Amino acid sequence: MERFDEQTDKATTPEKAPPKRRPGGRTSRTRARVLDAVRMELAEHGYDGLSLDGVAARAGVHRATVYRRWRDVGGLLADVLEATGGDDWEPEDTGSLLGDLIVLNRENLGAMTAQPSMAAALIAASFRSEEAARGLRRLWEDRYTRCEVIVRRAVARSELPAGTDARRLLVAATAPLYHQLVLLRTPPDPDLPEQAARTAVLAATAGAFTPGPSATSV
Amino acid sequence: MERFDEQTDKATTPEKAPPKRRPGGRTSRTRARVLDAVRMELAEHGYDGLSLDGVAARAGVHRATVYRRWRDVGGLLADVLEATGGDDWEPEDTGSLLGDLIVLNRENLGAMTAQPSMAAALIAASFRSEEAARGLRRLWEDRYTRCEVIVRRAVARSELPAGTDARRLLVAATAPLYHQLVLLRTPPDPDLPEQAARTAVLAATAGAFTPGPSATSV
Structure with a gap:
């Protein structure tokens, strides 16, 4: 999600089969x-x-x-x-779940509102090109997987119960920002990164992302 | 958001200036x-x-x-x-905040995964045509405004405190579904409508959408 705006190619793509090309060549x-x-x-x-x-x-x-x-x-x-x-992006470690999610959302807001925004352009392109759509899906998957460490750290600090569903928590924390910018196309709201992060933390603390007896049917 | 798939034209567009055309003409x-x-x-x-x-x-x-x-x-x-x-869509009144949000999310999931889906096609078109983007923005705005009654009813039933920010709650409840379907392009998850609704209710109950002293800085 973040660092779509990466400007350098680190050439970390594994090159199988003994290459004549030197890395960096x-x-x-x-x-x-x-x-x-x-x-x-x-x-x-x-x-x-x-x-x-x-x-x-x-x-x-x-x-x-x-x-x-x-x-x-x-x-x-x-x-x-x-x-x-293929870059080495990792989510920042601020020492708290709320802090980590706020920083993540601020990075995402920055990437989406940069002028010009590579992130916004790639999302738009994914509605035009099947290859871009597949590539973007892999990139989102990779980014959310890397972000799971945020939840693991929070569990280790006893901020969250073991068994918290990291992916669902991360989607809840990050989706409102993309929803507003990409789909609703409302003007960027500088308070949203913190609000959305705080909402996800309150929900997580209340047990929204752990399986449990609260799953009553309606 | 829902009922993109409306198949009939109710001709409710106001026709100012004495029309020679009869409504329904x-x-x-x-x-x-x-x-x-x-x-x-x-x-x-x-x-x-x-x-x-x-x-x-x-x-x-x-x-x-x-x-x-x-x-x-x-x-x-x-x-x-x-x-x-211009249709007469209104969110269903199930008698509880959670029930209303689950039904809303299920409608949205149904509209987005219909084969073929008008909703998905219009969203894709909004990345191609400025007019479609403007029209879709107005439609989202209209739909979220109509959904605010869900929160007003919950406040009237004392399920939620007065002063709850209806729009933020509705975005939190509905964004994960669109995020997964439109941006992450993960397969439709039949549990997501209820999970996302429940997450928003837990967060709302914990005070996520009311201004208050919990707004400590990080």
């Missing part, structure tokens, strides 16, 4: 330049402004190379998302 | 047929399959009429959304 530098160009073109012009020719020109890379390696706009977007997922 | 029937055709074309083929010619053919209406009245695809989508906003 020419191929890796080409990829970094091309992906940077995709990010900039997408953020500035949106999906409709994205073309292999435009990316090749901006990156200063041969058109033939871009066509051979990435095939089409979907291939470029999928690789941008894969590169983002 | 020929113009109104033409609009109903055209909007039904837009809904079906959009749900079946998506935004890219939507054209004024295709809509005119499906509706059995002269192309010239469609071009004159709706101009372009954005105009068609905006009118579909306006017609949806």
Whole structure:
């Protein structure tokens, strides 16, 4: 979710089969330049402004190379998302569940409201390209998995009961912000990161994310 | 949010200035047929399959009429959304806050997972057409405003304290479902409507949506 706006390619994609290419070598530098160009073109012009020719020109890379390696706009977007997922992002450890969730939501708000916003552009692109949609789904999954440590730390501090469903808590804490910005398209609310985090913590403390006898039917 | 899938045009748009057209007359029937055709074309083929010619053919209406009245695809989508906003939808009154929110979430899940889903198609279209985005924003606003009665009833039953922020509670209750379906693109979870409703009720009961001394800073 956060750090969609990652500007550097760390080239951490595992390269199976003994590569002639050195990590950090020419191929890796080409990829970094091309992906940077995709990010900039997408953020500035949106999906409709994205073309292999435009990316090749901006990156200063041969058109033939871009066509051979990435095939089409979907291939470029999928690789941008894969590169983002290969970074070393981790949620910040503030020492409290509430603090961790507030910082996470503030990062997400910042990424979504940056001008231009890579995160917002990639979400929009995911409604155009199946490859981008698949890549984005993997990236969300990766980010939420990394964020589960927030809940594990809270359990270790006895802030939350063992057995708390980390994913559900994290979705409850983060969904309102995306809902308002991406779907409802309301103006960014600077209080929302803290409000949504606090709401999730109150619900968690009241047992909303643990299986229990409170699951009465209606 | 719900009843995107409205299939009939109730022709409730106020017609100012003494109309030669009778409500329910020929113009109104033409609009109903055209909007039904837009809904079906959009749900079946998506935004890219939507054209004024295709809509005119499906509706059995002269192309010239469609071009004159709706101009372009954005105009068609905006009118579909306006017609949806003109219905008489109200949230169900189950007698409890939890019950009302569960029913609301189940309606939303049903609308989003219908095959084909008008709601999902309109959300996707809102990333393509500025007019659709504006129309959808108005529709969300209208739906959330109508849902505020759920919170007023809960306050009247003393389930919630007066001063509860209805909009924030409703967003907390409904956002996780849209987040998972539209952004995370996880498979529909039949337990989520109840879980998300219960989470919002627990948070509300714990004071998450009332201004108060709990607003300590971090």
